[in-house]
Amino acid sequence: xxxxxxxxxxxxxxxxxxxxxxxxxxxxxxxxxxxxxxxxxxxxxxxxxxxxxxxxxxxxxxxxxxxxxxxxxxxxxxxxxxxxxxxxxxxxxxxxxxxxxxxxxxxxxxxxxxxxxxxxxxxxxxxxxxxxxxxxxxxxxxxxxxxxxxxxxxxxxxxxxxxxxxxxxxxxxxxxxxxxxxxxxxxxxxxxxxxxxxxxxxxxxxxxxxxxxxxxxxxxxxxxxxxxxxxxxxxxxxxxxxxxxxxxxx
Numbered sequence: 001x002x003x004x005x006x007x008x009x010x011x012x013x014x015x016x017x018x019x020x021x022x023x024x025x026x027x028x029x030x031x032x033x034x035x036x037x038x039x040x041x042x043x044x045x046x047x048x049x050x051x052x053x054x055x056x057x058x059x060x061x062x063x064x065x066x067x068x069x070x071x072x073x074x075x076x077x078x079x080x081x082x083x084x085x086x087x088x089x090x091x092x093x094x095x096x097x098x099x100x101x102x103x104x105x106x107x108x109x110x111x112x113x114x115x116x117x118x119x120x121x122x123x124x125x126x127x128x129x130x131x132x133x134x135x136x137x138x139x140x141x142x143x144x145x146x147x148x149x150x151x152x153x154x155x156x157x158x159x160x161x162x163x164x165x166x167x168x169x170x171x172x173x174x175x176x177x178x179x180x181x182x183x184x185x186x187x188x189x190x191x192x193x194x195x196x197x198x199x200x201x202x203x204x205x206x207x208x209x210x211x212x213x214x215x216x217x218x219x220x221x222x223x224x225x226x227x228x229x230x231x232x233x234x235x236x237x238x239x240x241x242x243x244x245x246x247x248x249x250x
Contacts, residue, residue: 004218004249005045007220007222007223008222008227009048010032010035010050012065013052015064018052019178032068035228042235043234044234045248046077046078047077048199050079050101050128063095067096070096077097078099078101081101086120089124090119098124099168102126103127103143106127108143114165117165122167126167127168129157130142131154137151137152138153138155141154154191155190155191158194166196169191169197169198169199171187175202180204180206183202183216188200189216199222200213200221207236214241
């Protein structure tokens with residue numbers, strides 16, 4: 001069985017790391033480069049940077065801080081936000097990112113996923129999907145930083161993304177985001193039937209939540225608040241997981 005991954009997520013707005021609750025009430029947490037260095041030293045397996053205002057503001061992710069992060073990191077990192085073409089992805093990869101995440105643009109033009117997979121290899125393409133529970137669709141897909149509902153069923157969209165060429169899914173439960181109440185395990189069970197890796201996001205509040213997510217099919221677990229504020233240090237979490245039979249990368 002492949003080793004599981006612990007992945008801090010850094011939401012970036014105007015070149016600064018921010019964090020809120022259910023995508024609102026954002027607080028400034030500092031420089032992307034400085035936080036990246038900290039997580040590298042603490043033993044994170046990967047990092048994800050999401051420029052959460054890029055799609056909303058119709059601009060690309062700023063390459064300057066991506067290059068700064070790449071100079072400091074020894075672990076892989078993904079960058080997303082405002083990626084609307086294969087060329088946008090190419091610029092981020094050239095700036096030093098290992099993988100590129102697409103969300104809004106892929107929903108608006110699904111062939112973008114295929115174009116990127118063919119250009120860079122599907123291992124470089126992460127499909128980020130933000131969802132909320134919905135009485136009609138099970139889970140509904142949202143775009144533009146969680147501000148725009150669609151008519152898409154999340155589970156159906158995940159399978160389509162796999163067929164289009166996505167190499168990995170970053171699945172965020174907006175209902176759980178920032179609440180510290182635990183991941184949406186029912187959602188993870190459904191999504192884990194996909195043949196590509198699944199990163200669980202939204203709701204981690206304590207060590208057992210990560211274990212539960214991994215036991216319900218996630219290949220990697222992502223969090224922000226717990227790690228950013230030092231509530232649950234990554235070495236402590238890895239020790240806990242190891243005690244429960246979960247092997248992580250390092």
